[in-house]
Amino acid sequence: MAGNNPNSKPMNLTLKVWRQKNSQAAGTLETYQIKDISPEMSFLEMMDVLNEDLLLKGIDPVAFDHDCREGICGMCSLYINGRAHGPERGTTTCQLHMRKFSDGDTITIEPWRAGPFPVLKDLCTDRSALDRIQQAGGYISVNTGGVPDANEIPIPKNIADKAFDAATCIQCGACVAACKNGSAMLFTSAKVSQLAMLPQGKVERKTRVENMVAQMDKEGFGACTNIGSCAAECPVGISLENIAMLNREYINASFTSENV
Amino acid sequence: MSWFSKTFSSSIGRKLVVAVTGLFLCSFLVVHLIGNLQLFKSDGGASFNIYSHFMATNPIIRTMEIVLLLGFVFHIYQSLYLNRKNNSVRKVPYAYNRPQDNSNWSSRSMGLLGTVILLFLIIHLYNFFWRARFGEPNMIDIEGTGYDDLYSVVVQSFQLWWYVLIYVVAQIALGLHLYHGFSSAFHTLGLNHKKYTPAIQKFGAFFSIVVPAGFASMPLYFFIQGLLN
Structure with a gap:
């Protein structure tokens, strides 16, 4: 063999x-x-x-x-x-x-x-909780239509790179598995920050982060204590910076969104 | 639920409380350390006793004492709440787990380190704060005015080797707690930036060594002095 x-x-x-x-x-x-x-x-x-x-x-x-x-x-x-x-x-x-x-x-x-x-069964787990977090706000609402011209919306290179890095998350759940607290913060943060950085995502920015964090808590994931084991075990190298950005987005949205 | 209670009962909202109170408690450590450095003044404890009297009687300090207590209460309550919740997430533990390959022990042990610090705090408050406020220490005359002689209480306490040991162990726990906690608080507040995060992390490491070392030096100083005399 x-x-x-x-x-x-x-x-x-x-x-x-x-x-x-x-x-x-x-x-x-x-x-x-x-x-x-x-x-x-x-x-x-x-x-x-x-x-x-x-x-x-x-x-x-x-x-x-x-x-x-x-x-x-x-x-x-x-x-x-x-x-x-x-x-x-x-x-x-x-x-x-x-x-x-x-x-x-x-x-x-x-x-x-x-x-x-x-x-x-055996080694198979139900990871649909991550899907439900994504469905709670990990999208943008746009009318479909003709393909827009390339570079029609200017996005700085470094922002495009960072958003793309966050978008590489493959939703495998290793971050949750490795976390001592069973927290899904790295996953949620990658999804939130990816869209928060881009112009197309700014429209629903505040409502998105509020809903996704609410869903994350509702699913019963633990709270992040910034240990960093998630990022260390992430197969695609999602950075811990995304969690800081999620915190920033959430704090900002909580205090300034129109959702009472 | 109002937006306010919704925010502060979310996992991130609770962490926010832990982070803000944690940084506030860091500021208290600095004030406490600087004030106590007067123990090292070789004036027979005069300046320390005058300082203690000021701290116990000044209305602003007395008000801040209540704010400080609230800081501790919120920090401990929210940490305990999150810790309990986090510990309940993984119902079946891993048979084989190697967390040491992906994270620091201190980062994973904030609850344990915090508990050690809390136990120390109870002993520390009972011995010094309680006695200063409600006990009857000996009076000492400094330039014609009578002061409680807390300096002698400090000196006598630190003649006991096991009491000094409690202090030193607690300061090591505090150092490890701060090593993770200081920079982690900034992270929780969402304050992460290419320019400032490396500096915050370096300062956090510096803070977590210097402050506990400063506190630990006091019991060690009086213990060694006692041995030499």
């Missing part, structure tokens, strides 16, 4: 995987031995191999979220050896490769843990 690289020796690993039948059932960590894993495999390919093994043994395969496997969709998750998306910084689980592990390693794999992210 090893790749073409002569240096890549196949590895034998011990996996401790969270198994949970459904959202109501209590889960446990099950131990599985897995053999001949190529260091060139991605983490999710290793999970595929595990599932093939389990199927052959007549065991229910492990359910885990994944989609694009290119690090852009935000569907994969997994808390690997105590870290959201595993030990490597700035990558999603699907972009984590087995070469980051060594032969004989024990790898503990758990789902995202947060009240607003209930476990559906």
Whole structure:
């Protein structure tokens, strides 16, 4: 199963995987031995191999979220050896490769843990709470029509860059998973600041931040204590600055918006 | 719910209260430290006793004392509220977690550090504030006027090694609390800027070392002096 690289020796690993039948059932960590894993495999390919093994043994395969496997969709998750998306910084689980592990390693794999992210099955969690925050105000209301000319609305380069950096959030929920408080502030701040910085987003600026923060609290996420573990674990490098901007936006909106 | 109570019962609103009161309490630390530096004056405690008398009787100071108490109450109440809420979010803990790979211990332990500081505060207030205000310390004559001899209370208290130890441990906790808290307060207020944030963080680190070290130097000074005599 090893790749073409002569240096890549196949590895034998011990996996401790969270198994949970459904959202109501209590889960446990099950131990599985897995053999001949190529260091060139991605983490999710290793999970595929595990599932093939389990199927052959007549065991229910492990359910885990994944989609694009290119690090852009935000569907994969997994808390690997105590870290959201595993030990490597700035990558999603699907972009984590087995070469980051060594032969004989024990790898503990758990789902995202947060009240607003209930476990559906095994490693799959329901992250629709983030969708509802987004739906509470993470949009702009404009009439569709002809395509506007490029650069019709002047936006300074540095602002466009910052807004784009915030817009790279893939809504995977690693920030919530890594946060000691289970706070969704980094996610919400990326969505709020992205639109607050751009002219098109300024129309609904105040109402947006009020509604999105209200929804964030309603979903039961914790409060941010500026620890910074979210930004450290974020696979796309959303900056903590966005949280300061969200605070600024929220304070400003609370005291100056027309919403009584 | 009115917009006001809605704002201050939101997670960000509550943090705002913690941040504002936290910075206010930082300003108190500075005043308290500067005033207490008079303990080091070698005049047998005359200036410290006069200063203590002023602090206990001046109407502006007495009013600020109430504001200070409210600052503590709001800071502690909101922090406890948020801490309890935050601790309840993750109902099933991780079997294997490595927070040390992505954050500082002090940042994650603000509740614990705050509790240590609060316990210290109770001991500290009982020993000095309570005795100064409601106790009967010995009187001392300074230039013809009688003053409560609080200087001697301070000197005697710091002859006990375990009492000095309590103070030093509490100041270490305060330092770690400030190390996160000072710059974090600015972040919560939304005050983040390329030009100023690095300076705020550097000053916060400086503040978190110098202020607790200044406070810790007092019990250590009198303890060592007691050993030498």
